[in-house]
Structures are given as structure tokens and as C-alpha cells.
Amino acid sequence: MIQGTTTLPPVHVRRLGAGTRNALALHCTIAHSGAWSGVAAALDGQAKLTAPDMLSHGRSPDWDGRGDFFDRTTAISLAQLTEPMDVIGHSFGAMVALRLAILHPELVRSAVLIEPVFFAVARQDAPEISANHDADSQPYKTALAEGDTSRAARLFNRMWGTSDGSPRWPDLPERTRASMIRGMDVVGAVEGPLFQDSVGMLAPHAMVQASMPILLLRGAESHPIMMVVNSGLQSRLPNASQGVIEGAGHMLPISHPRETAARITEFWRD
The missing domain is CATH 3.40.50.1820 (Alpha/Beta hydrolase fold, catalytic domain)
Structure with a gap:
């Protein structure tokens, strides 16, 4: 429900x-x-x-x-x-x-x-892979816990957005970076x-x-x-x-x- x-x-x-x-x-x-x-x-x-x-x-x-x-x-x-x-x-x-x-x-x-x-x-199903992912996620989670949403957005983008050649954080337009920072509080809210x-x-x-x-x-x-x-x-x-x-x-x-x-x-x- x-x-x-x-x-x-x-x-x-x-x-x-x-x-x-x-x-x-x-x-x-x-x-x-x-x-x-x-x-x-x-x-x-x-x-x-x-x-x-x-x-x-x-x-x-x-x-x-x-x-x-x-x-x-x-x-x-x-x-x-x-x-x-x-x-x-x-x-x-x-x-x-x-x-x-x-x-x-x-x-x-x-x-x-x-x-x-x-x-x-x-x-x-795969606790070891899950543990590796948790370790990879920790930098942006730490930034969120410290209230640094800008750093959290940069680290989150690095983890999920660059493996396929997507633009890195410094290359993104300021408006795009601001939009990503705005949404970062949501990321922490759905961990459960x-x-x-x-x-x-x-x-x-x-x-x-x-x-x-x-x-x-x-x-x-x-x-x-x-x-x-x-x-x-x-x-x-x-x-x-x-x-x-x-x-x-x-x-x-x-x-x-x-x-x-x-x-x-x-x-x-x-």
C-alpha cells in the first residue's frame, strides 16, 4: 500500500x-x-x-x-x-x-x-558484489551525510555517468550541474x-x-x-x-x- x-x-x-x-x-x-x-x-x-x-x-x-x-x-x-x-x-x-x-x-x-x-x-544473491558496490557508493553517501550536495552530485555522477563516455562533471554546463545538485537529497531519501x-x-x-x-x-x-x-x-x-x-x-x-x-x-x- x-x-x-x-x-x-x-x-x-x-x-x-x-x-x-x-x-x-x-x-x-x-x-x-x-x-x-x-x-x-x-x-x-x-x-x-x-x-x-x-x-x-x-x-x-x-x-x-x-x-x-x-x-x-x-x-x-x-x-x-x-x-x-x-x-x-x-x-x-x-x-x-x-x-x-x-x-x-x-x-x-x-x-x-x-x-x-x-x-x-x-x-x-551476491553479497560480495553488493559489498563492492557499497564501497564504491560510500564517497557520495559521505558527502550527503555531511550536507555537501554539490560534492555528492559530482561523486554520484562520476560513479554512474562516465563509464560510457558521458561528459565528466567539469565539462557539464552550469545549469545541468545545478539541476543534478537539486535532486541529490532525493537519492538519500530512497535508500530503504x-x-x-x-x-x-x-x-x-x-x-x-x-x-x-x-x-x-x-x-x-x-x-x-x-x-x-x-x-x-x-x-x-x-x-x-x-x-x-x-x-x-x-x-x-x-x-x-x-x-x-x-x-x-x-x-x-x-
Whole structure:
């Protein structure tokens, strides 16, 4: 159950692409809905994407700190599902997409989960890889704990944004850096669901609810934990398959939009 979401704040929603399929596209943390522009263009008239900006991201208002951010984001995303739709999510957005598939399978026709950051899967399945990831994450977590969101954003971007040749922090426009810094408090607010599965999504009775076709997509050059997460989710979900984008890292919807769209097209066709 999603708690404390009776009154939802207004968020900015972007409409991208054109086509007969209606799809909900959920971006990653410290990005915004425009991150789907390349994928929408590469889908070449197959689908209309409804892409909301999370609170504290893009053109949406800041999160006021009330309630649970995962609950808030799930409820805001659910409000966009006005009919059964295909859902595409990236990183934390993929976590929201998976939760929608579990809680509201009647509204999720299919789901594409791109590098879902469900680290609790790796804690169960591969503790050593999970421990390595925790060590790699510690620098940005320390910066967050010290209240230095600028340093935290730089370190977070270094960990997840540069393995596929994405621009490094000094090369990013000031406006982009400011946008990333703005969203960093959210990263610390969702550790419970991501690392400890605090909402119980891994329970067998929950996983079985997401019986629609699901594609788990990752970049070949991403952090090793993502292979563990995707494989673990495939083994737990009733109707899931995997795909890999060669040469891509965690940010594959942005760095490799054509390849990402091609895998989505193939998945929809099947």
C-alpha cells in the first residue's frame, strides 16, 4: 500500500513522440523527463511517451520532505496511467515502474526496466558484489551525510555517468550541474526501498503480481551489480527477459537512444 498520497502536488509532464502505443516513461534521479527525447525520436512514430518530472527534478516543484518519496513518486506516476499502458523506467524510474507493475498490473501492459537500482536483490544473491558496490557508493553517501550536495552530485555522477563516455562533471554546463545538485537529497531519501527492500517488493507474493511481459535492460559497461540485479529479477518475475546494450553504461537511454529504442521495439514486437 502507498501511504500518505491523498493529495498530490502538481508536476510537469512532457509529451514526446507520436504513435498508436501509449507509454509512460519514468526518468532516473538527477535527470528530467527530457532524458527520453532521444529514445522517443528513435522509436520513430511507434509510441507517444508521457514523461513526468519527479519532484525536485526538471520543471516540477521541489519535494517538501513530507511523506515517503518513493510513495509520492509512485502515486504521481500512477496518476498518469489513465488506461493500460506500456511503462518504461530507468534506474530509480525503473524501480517505480516495477512497483506499478506489482501494485497495478491491470494498468501496466508491459514494462521495460532499464538498469533498475534494486540493490537489495544483490544483497540476497551476491553479497560480495553488493559489498563492492557499497564501497564504491560510500564517497557520495559521505558527502550527503555531511550536507555537501554539490560534492555528492559530482561523486554520484562520476560513479554512474562516465563509464560510457558521458561528459565528466567539469565539462557539464552550469545549469545541468545545478539541476543534478537539486535532486541529490532525493537519492538519500530512497535508500530503504533500494537497499533493504523496505516496501517488500521482493516477497514472492508481490513478484508474482507482475505477470505482464517485462524486459530487463542494462549496459554492458555498467557497474557489475546491474548484471546481478537484472538476473535476480528475471529469476523472480513470472514473464521476464533480459537484454544488453554493448558499449553502454548506466545512462544508456541518453548515451545510446537508438540501440535502446531498437531493443524496446523488438520487445514490443514479440
